[in-house]
Amino acid sequence: MAVNFQALAEEFTKFYYAQFDSDRSQLGNLYRDHSMLTFETSQLQGAKNIIEKLVSLPFQKVAHRISTLDAQPSSPDMGSVLVMVTGELLVDEEQNPQRYSQVFHLIPEGGSYYVFNDIFRLNYS
């Protein structure tokens, strides 16, 4: 059965950002011990370290808005999916959103997917 990569990427990012924006401490089961996060200039490996980093970010309220979302299979036959998001981030009482770019590399596992690669950058103008 052919996977609809775009639909899968939309479903994943919708779930991910909803969870991030309501309680990001609960994102741990989307990462594994060999998962990697680049968040701005910080590099983390492992679900525990990644969640500690995300929880430590200096804002209480946060809302992600997706501007563009693109997906491709990342291998000819493994079912893995590469997702690139560009969007806007609104934190705490800030009125002006910050633009960001983010890549997720999703690996199939037991009927679901986990995040192997996660790269996040704010886009300063």
Next chain:
Amino acid sequence: MAVNFQALAEEFTKFYYAQFDSDRSQLGNLYRDHSMLTFETSQLQGAKNIIEKLVSLPFQKVAHRISTLDAQPSSPDMGSVLVMVTGELLVDEEQNPQRYSQVFHLIPEGGSYYVFNDIFRLNYS
């Protein structure tokens, strides 16, 4: 021998954008028949289709400037590399650069690398 993913990504993108900005019709040997390009809302597969698309873009002069460049291994043991670039694009006689985000997924082959995934989006504000 551990691969320095960041150095490899810097070397690749330097080469890629220099070639793109001088003569993008010559980028074909960086793609394969199963390579994919998402360029804005267009989706292409195969080196020939990808190069036709890149050559058809409606500008003569183009210059890429990298703002941020991040790399991670995209698998535990395959030597493949995921690269996310954010940068600025200056085309023809335009004075104002356009911001963009781009992802490359590089696969090792015979001592070098080819592009399996390429996703490009302009960042409109």
